[in-house]
Amino acid sequence: MNDSPLQVLTLPTSPYPDQRPGTNGLKKKTHVFQSIKNFLHNFIQCIFSSIDLRDRQGSTMVVGGDGRYFNSTAIQVIVQMAAANGVGRVVIGQKGIMSTPAVSCVIRKIKAIGGIILTASHNPGGPDGDFGIKFNTANGGPAPEAVTNQIFQLSRTIEEFAICPELRVDLGTIGKQSFDLENKFKPFTVEIVDPVESYANSLRNIFDFAVLKELLSADNHIQIRLDAMHGVTGPYVKKILCEELGSPANSAINCVPLENFGGRHPDPNLIYASELVETMKSGQYDFGAVFDGDGDRNMILGKHGFFVNPSDSVAVLAANIFCIPYFQHTGVRGFARSMPTSAALDMVARATKIQLYETPTGWRFFGSLMDAGRLSLCGEESFGTGSDYIREKDGLWAVLAWLSILAVRRQSIDGIFLRHRFDYEEVDLDAAVEMMLDLELMISDRAFIGQVFTVGEKKYQVEAADNFEYGDPVDGTISRNQGLRIIFKGGSRIIFRLSGTDSFRATVGLYFDSYEKDINKLFQDPQVNYDLFLMDTSKIVCFIRSAG
Numbered sequence: 001m002n003d004s005p006l007q008v009l010t011l012p013t014s015p016y017p018d019q020r021p022g023t024n025g026l027k028k029k030t031h032v033f034q035s036i037k038n039f040l041h042n043f044i045q046c047i048f049s050s051i052d053l054r055d056r057q058g059s060t061m062v063v064g065g066d067g068r069y070f071n072s073t074a075i076q077v078i079v080q081m082a083a084a085n086g087v088g089r090v091v092i093g094q095k096g097i098m099s100t101p102a103v104s105c106v107i108r109k110i111k112a113i114g115g116i117i118l119t120a121s122h123n124p125g126g127p128d129g130d131f132g133i134k135f136n137t138a139n140g141g142p143a144p145e146a147v148t149n150q151i152f153q154l155s156r157t158i159e160e161f162a163i164c165p166e167l168r169v170d171l172g173t174i175g176k177q178s179f180d181l182e183n184k185f186k187p188f189t190v191e192i193v194d195p196v197e198s199y200a201n202s203l204r205n206i207f208d209f210a211v212l213k214e215l216l217s218a219d220n221h222i223q224i225r226l227d228a229m230h231g232v233t234g235p236y237v238k239k240i241l242c243e244e245l246g247s248p249a250n251s252a253i254n255c256v257p258l259e260n261f262g263g264r265h266p267d268p269n270l271i272y273a274s275e276l277v278e279t280m281k282s283g284q285y286d287f288g289a290v291f292d293g294d295g296d297r298n299m300i301l302g303k304h305g306f307f308v309n310p311s312d313s314v315a316v317l318a319a320n321i322f323c324i325p326y327f328q329h330t331g332v333r334g335f336a337r338s339m340p341t342s343a344a345l346d347m348v349a350r351a352t353k354i355q356l357y358e359t360p361t362g363w364r365f366f367g368s369l370m371d372a373g374r375l376s377l378c379g380e381e382s383f384g385t386g387s388d389y390i391r392e393k394d395g396l397w398a399v400l401a402w403l404s405i406l407a408v409r410r411q412s413i414d415g416i417f418l419r420h421r422f423d424y425e426e427v428d429l430d431a432a433v434e435m436m437l438d439l440e441l442m443i444s445d446r447a448f449i450g451q452v453f454t455v456g457e458k459k460y461q462v463e464a465a466d467n468f469e470y471g472d473p474v475d476g477t478i479s480r481n482q483g484l485r486i487i488f489k490g491g492s493r494i495i496f497r498l499s500g501t502d503s504f505r506a507t508v509g510l511y512f513d514s515y516e517k518d519i520n521k522l523f524q525d526p527q528v529n530y531d532l533f534l535m536d537t538s539k540i541v542c543f544i545r546s547a548g
């Protein structure tokens, strides 16, 4: 405890017009947070102001980040502002490190009022990279739209913020630190915790660690290769997979979190994770996985680099769900996927007679269903998979889930769902919006329904086309304008959607999915045999060009 009480100040500021949180938090170029006066302070103040004062007073908050550049500096400011805004206790991962799923887990375990996560997810880090701030609420999940809208409204009119400028936290030492603030009876406390332990404990209760250890033991010869891409997952992989489950040390690479992720793009897909893809092609490893910067996304690869696309991943997990002990205890309440995610999961849901939900993009929609006890397992095409034990997607959970299936039985798939997403990145925002409006006009024309497109010998007839909207079955909220869908007879689909996670300009995502029952096509590259992409969509392509 410090000797004299620390000053609490209220300082004047001016609003910024561009603090609207995207699909998952506010992401900007790092220099925006670092150099623009009070840009960080304003947004943090708006987060605190969005919490009712009575709930905030004396409450506990969790803070963690993926270790990217500016992480520790931002945490010092957040703690100074938390103290000045009446929060009683802040729990922080040692060195400011805590993965997004671990933050969700800790919020729930210690019944915190919420958490702040410093991450720009899969975007590059460093002074020239991206930085981001996410606010998760008491259920452990991303703040619902009503809250993020409120934060945005507050950010447009903010005039002052509260701060204890002299407060300094030692982020390196595990344990409690207390600070006396002027005008406060109780001290403000900061608790530095091991970022892995509490989360690892949850996984121990979900999976059978003895079975997994056996699978990874030398006798069984399942060789795995995990790439943490110098993101936050490294310490979790080392502790859980290597130390505890006995996977050899060389099975885990790039496990030291770095401020710039080693100069790479910490995005687990076939392009940015090419190092792992190439290694897997050698055939030395049976199972490979890679994670994004903050540890919530994952990509799974099989022997010889076989790509398990994320839409299929959640479907395979669903079909084998009882290989995971947790679900044997809880039962299965429902499955869910985001709209652009392929319909593979729907087929499993139909076969198992389990309720399926199709939600807009963004994990918070799943969180709402989980809170209502309607959802157990869900996934997204954007490399996200997870379950209702927390309210975030979870890369390491997905790995242990897959290994649990491998431990019980070798995967057999009697069909393959081919799906692919193409991103047109950093296009002009206005042009992208205009393109979407033009396209919507075109597909809403009644003459568009029934049109037939021919690819080789196959014909695709448009059955339906719309701008997806979602009525939340729990609270009735309607989310409009969630992406354009062109659905063909037989279930093949083309989806157009503007990304909600850009820090700069816009990304237009095109998603193609189709059911392929020919088992011989299982190992073919979806990029070369994908019919829908070859379809004569000249009208559509010309809209895309005008946006680029």
Ligand code: G16
Residues within 6 Å of the ligand: 023, 024, 120, 121, 122, 296, 297, 338, 361, 362, 363, 364, 380, 382, 384, 498, 499, 500, 501, 502, 509
């Ligand atoms: C976030 C959300 C995901 C969502 C993704 C979409 O992921 O948590 O639920 O699928 O954004 O990204 P986009 O809008 O660019 O398609 P993350 O990993 O960035 O937190």
